[in-house]
Amino acid sequence: MSPQLNSILLIDDSASDNFLTTRTINKTGLCKNVVSTTGGREALDYLSCAKEGKYPNPELIFLDINMPGMNGWEFLEAYNELPEEMRNSIVVCMLTTNMSESDQRNSTRFNVLDSYTEKPLTEAKFIQLVEHHFQERFNGSPS
Amino acid sequence: MFGLFTNKSDNPSSLKERSQRAFNILLLGFGLLLLALFGAWLSQYNNARAEDNIATELLEQSRLEELLSKLQQAESAQRGYLLTSNTTYLRPFQDVSNQIPHLLDQIQSKADESNLSMANIRRLRSLTNRKMREMAETIRLKDSNRAEEAIALVNEDIGKVLMDSIRLEVAALRLSGFKAYRRNDVIAKRTENFIFGLELLSVVILLMILYYIHSVIQSLFLKTQAANEELKAQRAALRDKNSQLERFAYIASHDLNEPLRTISSFVDVFHEEQADRLDSEGKQYLNFIQKAAERMRGLVNGMLQFARIGRSGQMVDIDVNKLIRTIAKDLSVSIEKNRATLDYAELPVISGYRTEIRQLFQNLILNAIKYNEGTPNVKISCIERTSHWEFCVADNGIGIAPDHQERIFGMFSRLHRSDDYPGQGIGLAFCKRIVELHGGEIWLASREGQGSEFYFTIAKDNSHVTPIEQYPSN
Numbered sequence: 001m002s003p004q005l006n007s008i009l010l011i012d013d014s015a016s017d018n019f020l021t022t023r024t025i026n027k028t029g030l031c032k033n034v035v036s037t038t039g040g041r042e043a044l045d046y047l048s049c050a051k052e053g054k055y056p057n058p059e060l061i062f063l064d065i066n067m068p069g070m071n072g073w074e075f076l077e078a079y080n081e082l083p084e085e086m087r088n089s090i091v092v093c094m095l096t097t098n099m100s101e102s103d104q105r106n107s108t109r110f111n112v113l114d115s116y117t118e119k120p121l122t123e124a125k126f127i128q129l130v131e132h133h134f135q136e137r138f139n140g141s142p143s
Numbered sequence: 144m145f146g147l148f149t150n151k152s153d154n155p156s157s158l159k160e161r162s163q164r165a166f167n168i169l170l171l172g173f174g175l176l177l178l179a180l181f182g183a184w185l186s187q188y189n190n191a192r193a194e195d196n197i198a199t200e201l202l203e204q205s206r207l208e209e210l211l212s213k214l215q216q217a218e219s220a221q222r223g224y225l226l227t228s229n230t231t232y233l234r235p236f237q238d239v240s241n242q243i244p245h246l247l248d249q250i251q252s253k254a255d256e257s258n259l260s261m262a263n264i265r266r267l268r269s270l271t272n273r274k275m276r277e278m279a280e281t282i283r284l285k286d287s288n289r290a291e292e293a294i295a296l297v298n299e300d301i302g303k304v305l306m307d308s309i310r311l312e313v314a315a316l317r318l319s320g321f322k323a324y325r326r327n328d329v330i331a332k333r334t335e336n337f338i339f340g341l342e343l344l345s346v347v348i349l350l351m352i353l354y355y356i357h358s359v360i361q362s363l364f365l366k367t368q369a370a371n372e373e374l375k376a377q378r379a380a381l382r383d384k385n386s387q388l389e390r391f392a393y394i395a396s397h398d399l400n401e402p403l404r405t406i407s408s409f410v411d412v413f414h415e416e417q418a419d420r421l422d423s424e425g426k427q428y429l430n431f432i433q434k435a436a437e438r439m440r441g442l443v444n445g446m447l448q449f450a451r452i453g454r455s456g457q458m459v460d461i462d463v464n465k466l467i468r469t470i471a472k473d474l475s476v477s478i479e480k481n482r483a484t485l486d487y488a489e490l491p492v493i494s495g496y497r498t499e500i501r502q503l504f505q506n507l508i509l510n511a512i513k514y515n516e517g518t519p520n521v522k523i524s525c526i527e528r529t530s531h532w533e534f535c536v537a538d539n540g541i542g543i544a545p546d547h548q549e550r551i552f553g554m555f556s557r558l559h560r561s562d563d564y565p566g567q568g569i570g571l572a573f574c575k576r577i578v579e580l581h582g583g584e585i586w587l588a589s590r591e592g593q594g595s596e597f598y599f600t601i602a603k604d605n606s607h608v609t610p611i612e613q614y615p616s617n
Binding site: 014016017020023119120 | 401404405408409412
């Protein structure tokens with residue numbers, strides 16, 4: 001029995017991309033619950049809405065940068081403003097092919113970003129990410 | 144004269160006229176310069192001659208002086224002898240009578256040059272001779288013990304009269320010599336003044352000509368400068384347009400990739416989840432979609448790479464020998480599979496973008512191996528030209544018909560079905576772009592079925608290549 005993450009939040013304006021990412025994650029069986037949102041605003045609402053006194057605090061957030069309305073960088077700015085108890089996630093930036101110059105500038109501005117991955121997310125890349133960020137779960141609890 | 148300085152309009156015929164006029168004026172200036180030089184020489188010559196005249200005159204005057212003093216010496220020797228009968232007095236007399244003919248000759252020989260009158264000189268000579276003879280006669284009388292006769296001869300005062308006449312002649316000669324000298328001097332001064340005026344005029348005209356040439360050159364210079372600046376502005380505009388176009392190609396190909404990836408991904412999903420519900424026809428359709436998406440991805444990536452040419456970094460020195468060895472190693476699978484041989488002689492070290500130059504050679508070598516029905520043999524050689532390296536990649540492949548040779552360097556242009564020879568038709572477009580990036584040209588010589596020779600040049604000095612704006616890279 002491999003260790004599982006409780007929840008992952010996807011932020012991407014493309015429903016098809018969210019579908020494919022959810023499908024990939026589910027195939028690995030490493031996460032119980034994948035939540036899809038189609039924009040920064042919707043994601044912030046989700047993160048700040050408590051259920052039974054508990055904030056969702058997903059272990060991982062996959063964030064697309066290039067979105068209409070509130071884009072990835074604007075989301076990160078707002079996310080930084082959230083109360084401490086609402087932001088206990090590891091944020092992974094999803095890149096479409098590559099970074100533009102302004103993206104590179106922004107990426108150094110936001111230290112909340114934990115890592116980057118290129119689209120599409122494959123099973124292998126996902127497993128590697130989880131192993132990297134949740135090492136203690138893989139090493140700490142014997143399977 | 145000042146009509147020359149007015150500017151006319153710039154129509155071509157007047158331009159020709161103007162250049163003809165400028166040439167004429169230059170010629171005139173040259174003539175004047177020669178004239179001024181001649182004047183300077185003439186004045187120099189004149190001066191030298193005047194100095195010569197003075198020297199001659201002085202010499203002549205001093206000889207006349209000498210003649211008088213010699214005669215006086217002779218006279219005192221004669222008197223001394225007559226009075227004392229001491230023969231030691233006779234020695235100076237003898238000396239003088241020996242020297243006098245020579246002295247007279249000298250005076251006469253320079254007479255022409257110092258403008259002395261010949262008649263005066265002849266008189267001087269005869270008087271001198273007579274004086275000498277008179278004195279010699281008294282000495283002869285004394286020698287033959289006829290002293291009284293000798294004294295009587297002296298007392299006759301002939302010798303004194305002769306001596307006075309000689310003095311008068313000498314004075315006359317000296318005066319006429321001085322007058323001639325003055326006359327010469329005046330002429331020389333006049334000539335000098337005239338020449339000076341001439342030179343002054345020449346200098347003034349030369350200055351005017353210089354001013355004219357200056358104005359002509361300045362107007363030419365200003366026109367050239369304006370043209371240069373216009374050209375520079377045009378080039379900057381062109382570069383700007385070019386870079387906009389490249390940026391557009393880059394962004395377009397970048398954004399096209401995203402929906403393409405979605406299509407490919409969902410075809411995969413469809414395959415995985417729905418394949419068992421499809422009949423063979425349905426699976427075939429799905430395959431066509433997948434293949435088309437893959438092909439389009441290839442094209443889009445090609446476009447992306449094309450837009451990125453020249454953005455790989457800095458110009459560096461590249462040892463082409465080493466480069467070819469590396470390429471051969473990388474292509475070893477393809478080379479061995481086709482049993483291809485790669486020959487290359489001593490190749491130079493060139494300056495260029497490493498990745499692009501490598502791609503250039505790799506594309507040409509790969510083409511040479513790919514478009515070949517027999518055993519491929521690729522020969523790479525290089526000739527050094529004045530400002531460029533000229534490379535040649537020759538093969539023994541299927542060749543290219545002359546009609547198609549123009550087309551092959553275009554983007555996405557293919558001569559063969561991709562089933563026969565796979566590819567996207569971008570390899571040679573890349574090559575052309577890379578060669579142009581390095582200030583060179585690419586062309587080929589080929590006949591269908593007889594192999595191809597691809598030639599390209601790389602500028603030796605690539606400092607003119609402006610660094611290209613860096614796009615983000617993966």
